[in-house]
Structure formats: structure tokens, C-alpha cells
Amino acid sequence: MDLSINVNGIKFPNPFLLGSGPPGTNARVLAKAYDAGWGGAVAKTVSLESSKVVNVVPRYGKLRSRENNEVIGFQNIELISDRPIEVWLEEFKQVKKEYPNHVLIASIMEEYSKERWRELTKVVQDTGVDAFELNFSCPHGMTERKMGSEMGEHPDLTEEVTSWVKEVSKIPVWAKMTPNITNIKEPSLAAVRGGADGISAINTILSVIGVNLETLRPMPTVEGYTVPGGYSAQAVKPIALRMVSQLGLGLPKEVSISGIGGIEQSRDAIEFMLLGASTVQICTGVMLQGVKMVDELQDGLAKFMTDKGFSSVQEIVGKSLPYFSTHMDLVKMMKEAKRHKAGEAARDNEWAQKDITEKTAELTSN
Numbered sequence: 552m553d554l555s556i557n558v559n560g561i562k563f564p565n566p567f568l569l570g571s572g573p574p575g576t577n578a579r580v581l582a583k584a585y586d587a588g589w590g591g592a593v594a595k596t597v598s599l600e601s602s603k604v605v606n607v608v609p610r611y612g613k614l615r616s617r618e619n620n621e622v623i624g625f626q627n628i629e630l631i632s633d634r635p636i637e638v639w640l641e642e643f644k645q646v647k648k649e650y651p652n653h654v655l656i657a658s659i660m661e662e663y664s665k666e667r668w669r670e671l672t673k674v675v676q677d678t679g680v681d682a683f684e685l686n687f688s689c690p691h692g693m694t695e696r697k698m699g700s701e702m703g704e705h706p707d708l709t710e711e712v713t714s715w716v717k718e719v720s721k722i723p724v725w726a727k728m729t730p731n732i733t734n735i736k737e738p739s740l741a742a743v744r745g746g747a748d749g750i751s752a753i754n755t756i757l758s759v760i761g762v763n764l765e766t767l768r769p770m771p772t773v774e775g776y777t778v779p780g781g782y783s784a785q786a787v788k789p790i791a792l793r794m795v796s797q798l799g800l801g802l803p804k805e806v807s808i809s810g811i812g813g814i815e816q817s818r819d820a821i822e823f824m825l826l827g828a829s830t831v832q833i834c835t836g837v838m839l840q841g842v843k844m845v846d847e848l849q850d851g852l853a854k855f856m857t858d859k860g861f862s863s864v865q866e867i868v869g870k871s872l873p874y875f876s877t878h879m880d881l882v883k884m885m886k887e888a889k890r891h892k893a894g895e896a897a898r899d900n901e902w903a904q905k906d907i908t909e910k911t912a913e914l915t916s917n
């Protein structure tokens with residue numbers, strides 16, 4: 552079945568993309584993902600000066616189900632890519648040369664400097680990538696340099712930086728939002744005012760995954776200490792779905808949405824699409840299940856389309872959005888439904904109590 556979809560003028564072979572993070576850490580893993588069947592990928596976030604990016608170990612923590620040990624939540628304190636930009640530029644070129652029909656999106660992040668954002672945009676664009684995703688949303692580490700979610704939490708900065716990129720970009724630009732704000736529509740609409748063609752949501756939710764009761768140290772523990780990190784995996788899906796639905800209902804129609812957060816199976820992906828996402832991204836799911844998980848994503852989507860009579864992926868996008876309402880409306884509709892049911896019951900009673908000949912006479916006009 553044809554699972555392709557056109558978004559911002561780009562043809563995606565299917566709507567399934569690797570989310571920015573370890574699954575898109577270099578050209579080799581990107582190639583493997585395309586070979587496995589992924590329609591596209593957002594590579595790990597790059598910046599101009601990788602020497603400033605120093606990661607720690609350990610940097611992940613898991614929340615497990617009390618019943619069966621399944622991983623339901625995942626926390627990371629990982630930074631953006633620590634690989635030199637020159638290496639990345641070569642690899643972007645190489646990947647696009649080898650996989651011209653698969654979509655490669657470069658995730659970029661810089662300090663609050665017009666010069667730096669313009670330079671990064673230009674050098675990455677020259678490699679032939681298909682689109683940009685602006686990382687306004689990494690919630691830890693980078694914020695100390697006023698990068699990442701420091702920008703996504705301030706709509707004025709979101710708008711300004713997006714407009715810097717748009718001034719030099721000839722390809723579509725998506726802005727990736729942090730969920731660590733009150734109303735996702737505010738920074739998203741700011742990015743749209745800055746010229747963003749699409750919004751990606753969500754990045755990770757600020758979290759502390761737990762405290763070791765033996766050592767009394769919060770986790771993940773590095774030399775006895777920690778910092779709050781970013782929460783992902785299935786536990787965040789309801790929050791991500793709510794935010795995507797707000798965007799689906801609140802963004803101008805021409806702005807695309809890439810849904811992210813806790814997608815592990817085709818049904819999760821379809822839910823995001825029904826609420827307005829035209830592509831979906833998966834990061835932790837791939838870290839836990841491997842790139843082969845795309846088989847189930849594709850099969851599940853195709854089966855859903857056949858079962859429900861959808862003839863294109865585009866038709867699914869936003870299909871469930873009309874079913875959001877206000878609480879006041881829900882109450883009104885419920886009361887009406889009750890009244891209607893009561894009316895039906897009263898009618899049934901009447902039929903049961905009266906003789907059929909009596910009822911026939913009553914309903915006859917002559």
C-alpha cells in the first residue's frame with residue numbers, strides 16, 4: 552500500500568521518521584534505518600562548536616512497570632552531538648547522495664547570535680539536506696549556554712531565531728518545541744510568525760527519574776550528583792497527544808505538525824496523525840526496540856487504512872480533531888442525549904401499555 556505523504560513540498564515515502572537523538576547519531580546508523588524502511592530521519596542535533604559539548608556517563612535512567620519490569624518511562628541528560636561539524640557536513644552529503652529518495656532533516660542549534668545561526672544554516676543547507684528542524688527544546692545542559700529550551704521557553708526568542716534561519720534557508724524549516732511551558736501554542740505561533748513551515752512536538756519533559764534509597768542520591772548519578780533531565784517513552788504519550796491536539800486545532804492549516812513522544816507501535820503513531828500530525832518521530836522506541844520496529848509501524852498503518860477505508864495517509868491527518876469540545880458542551884450534549892433516551896423509553900412504554908388496535912387508530916388520520 553502507498554504510505555507516502557507530501558509535507559511542505561517534500562515527499563516522504565512513509566510518515567515514520569527517526570527522532571533526533573541516538574538513533575540518528577551518524578551516517579552509518581541513518582543508512583541502516585533507511586534500509587530498514589524508515590521514510591526519513593531527523594539527525595542528532597548539530598552545532599558549530601562540538602568541543603563545547605561534553606557528555607557524562609551514566610546519562611540515562613529508566614522507570615519500570617511495577618508488574619512486569621517493562622520500561623514505561625525514560626530519562627536522559629544527554630547533550631546534542633559532540634561530533635565536529637565538518638564530519639557531519641561530509642556525512643549529510645554522503646547520506647543524501649546514497650539515499651536521494653529518503654528524507655534527511657538536519658536538527659540545528661546555536662547560541663543566541665544571528666551570525667552563528669546564519670552560518671550554521673548555510674553550511675548545513677549546502678550539503679543537500681531536505682529540511683531543518685530548529686532545536687528550541689533540549690531541556691538540560693545546553694540551557695546553561697542559553698541554548699535549546701531556553702529559546703523555546705521565550706516566544707520572542709523563538710520568533711526572532713526562526714526568522715534568522717528563514718532569511719537564509721531555501722528549504723522547509725520546522726521548529727521543535729519544548730513541553731516545559733504553560734501553553735504550547737504560544738511559542739509555536741511565535742515560530743510561525745518567524746516563518747516556520749512546521750512544528751515538531753514534543754521534546755522531553757523535565758524530570759527526576761528517581762532517588763537511590765541506599766545512597767540517597769538522585770539518579771542518574773554522576774560522581775554523586777545529578778541534574779534534572781528529559782523524560783520520554785510511553786509515559787509521556789498522553790501529554791504529547793494533548794499538545795499535538797492543541798496545535799492541530801490552533802495552528803494555521805498550512806503549518807505541518809510532526810508528532811513526537813512515546814510512540815512505540817503503529818497505533819500510537821496513528822493516534823498522533825488523527826490529532827493533526829502528518830509525520831511522526833520516534834527516538835526512545837528505537838533505542839529500546841531497534842530500527843526493525845518500522846516493520847510493525849508500516850504493517851499496522853496499512854492494515855488500519857484498509858480496515859477503515861482510508862485511501863491515503865493524508866486523509867487520516869486531523870480526522871479526530873473535530874471531536875474536541877468544551878466541558879460546557881459535553882454537559883449540554885449529555886443532557887440532550889438523556890432527554891432523547893427518556894423520550895424513547897416513554898414511547899416504548901406507551902406501545903407496551905396500549906392495545907395495538909388503539910395505537911393504530913391514534914396514528915391514523917381518517
Ligand SMILES: Cc1cc2nc3c(=O)[nH]c(=O)nc-3n(C[C@H](O)[C@H](O)[C@H](O)COP(=O)(O)O)c2cc1C
Binds near residue numbers: 570754
Ligand atoms: C537519549 C536521548 C537523546 C536525545 N537527543 C536529542 C537531540 O539531540 N535533539 C533533539 O531535538 N531531541 C533529542 N531528544 C528528544 C527526542 O528526539 C524526542 O523529542 C523525545 O525523546 C520524545 O520522543 P520519544 O518518546 O519517542 O523518545 C533526545 C532524546 C533521548 C531519549
